Amino acid sequence: MTHSNADFLAQFRDALTERERAVLAKRELYRNKHIETEWESELRRKFDTLMRATLTRQMSCGEPLANARHEARCLFVTGEAGAGKTTCLNRLLNTHPVFQSRGEQRSPLLRVSVQAPCTLKSLGRAVLKGLGFPLAREKPDHLIWAQILDILPTSGVLVIHFDEMHNLTDNANIAQMDNIRKTFKTLMVSPWPVGLIVSGLPSLVPEMRRIDEIRRRGQFVSVPLLSLPDDNSMVSDIIGGLAEVAGITVEAGVANHIAPRLIHGALYRFGMAIEFVHEAIELALLDEKPLSTEHFATAYADRTGCGARMNPFVSPGWAELDCTLVLADDPPLDTDAPVALQRRGRKSRKGERT
Numbered sequence: 001m002t003h004s005n006a007d008f009l010a011q012f013r014d015a016l017t018e019r020e021r022a023v024l025a026k027r028e029l030y031r032n033k034h035i036e037t038e039w040e041s042e043l044r045r046k047f048d049t050l051m052r053a054t055l056t057r058q059m060s061c062g063e064p065l066a067n068a069r070h071e072a073r074c075l076f077v078t079g080e081a082g083a084g085k086t087t088c089l090n091r092l093l094n095t096h097p098v099f100q101s102r103g104e105q106r107s108p109l110l111r112v113s114v115q116a117p118c119t120l121k122s123l124g125r126a127v128l129k130g131l132g133f134p135l136a137r138e139k140p141d142h143l144i145w146a147q148i149l150d151i152l153p154t155s156g157v158l159v160i161h162f163d164e165m166h167n168l169t170d171n172a173n174i175a176q177m178d179n180i181r182k183t184f185k186t187l188m189v190s191p192w193p194v195g196l197i198v199s200g201l202p203s204l205v206p207e208m209r210r211i212d213e214i215r216r217r218g219q220f221v222s223v224p225l226l227s228l229p230d231d232n233s234m235v236s237d238i239i240g241g242l243a244e245v246a247g248i249t250v251e252a253g254v255a256n257h258i259a260p261r262l263i264h265g266a267l268y269r270f271g272m273a274i275e276f277v278h279e280a281i282e283l284a285l286l287d288e289k290p291l292s293t294e295h296f297a298t299a300y301a302d303r304t305g306c307g308a309r310m311n312p313f314v315s316p317g318w319a320e321l322d323c324t325l326v327l328a329d330d331p332p333l334d335t336d337a338p339v340a341l342q343r344r345g346r347k348s349r350k351g352e353r354t
Contacts, residue, residue: 023285030245031278035238037270039224040088043077046219047197050075051098054158054195067153072193074184074214078202079223084271085199086163088223093161093197108158114200116167120179123168124148131155145183153192160187166200169207177207181214188217225268228260235259239277239291246281249290258296258313265300265312265323272327276300 124144
């Protein structure tokens with residue numbers, strides 16, 4: 001954030017009431033509290049493998065060759081929307097020693113968000129813009145990627161992170177997938193080899209595993225879903241820990257009561273569950289009361305627009321609720337309608353919002 005932007009935001013913060021500023025200050029504390037997950041150690045291990053491969057020099061007669069490195073690797077990180085993959089990846093990349101600021105030298109990491117709808121050409125345009133060379137006139141995609149290969153050796157970029165890559169691959173036909181394969185391979189084996197981090201929905205995995213050149217150079221990390229009852233204790237501890245960071249108490253027994261309902265209501269996705277905890281804590285701060293089941297019920301209703309019957313923090317039959325019905329892309333369902341009518345409007349998980 002630039003100095004002028006910081007001043008701009010400060011004006012609005014100063015316009016808040018004293019109570020609102022106090023809530024905002026606590027919100028920043030618990031929202032920025034990192035919660036370590038078991039799968040992050042696997043992510044770090046495989047990422048370190050990618051970095052070593054990217055930095056390995058070629059040698060002749062025992063001496064390293066100038067600017068000559070062995071081919072790079074690719075790391076695929078996949079998980080359902082809201083599973084927490086982007087947050088964990090961002091933390092890893094933001095804190096890794098290789099990517100720390102070195103004065104005016106640019107970071108060796110280039111991040112590219114793959115926007116839908118996406119083609120290989122529009123992806124190339126985004127890479128050029130990230131490298132500081134926005135496309136001035138239209139070019140065919142093969143010339144765009146040729147220009148990228150020309151720029152990379154002088155750019156200082158060693159790793160490119162393509163986030164939400166399913167926006168490119170999900171609708172690609174056979175010929176387009178072949179071009180994606182060739183492009184990725186070329187980036188990894190070019191005279192200036194670039195390591196690739198590719199993240200997105202699980203639909204990425206089958207497409208990438210079919211490609212021998214990618215499979216041979218790639219490693220895969222799949223973000224797991226939460227499970228019941230195995231993760232009840234962990235989620236209960238997280239609720240208590242975040243409440244402590246926010247400086248509030250939790251009503252007796254609430255964390256254990258909430259945990260399984262939270263897991264089920266968040267579609268067993270870690271990141272989504274944490275978001276609901278954040279929102280419930282904010283409600284408790286505004287109420288100036290201990291964190292309670294009612295705060296979670298309100299947070300869930302605020303997010304989904306559902307009524308009591310579809311709210312896992314209210315419904316006695318919470319374990320039988322199909323919470324994809326209220327966490328899909330459709331507008332909130334009429335919870336007074338018969339259950340059979342609701343189920344006719346159900347969407348698959350493929351259509352869920354990221």
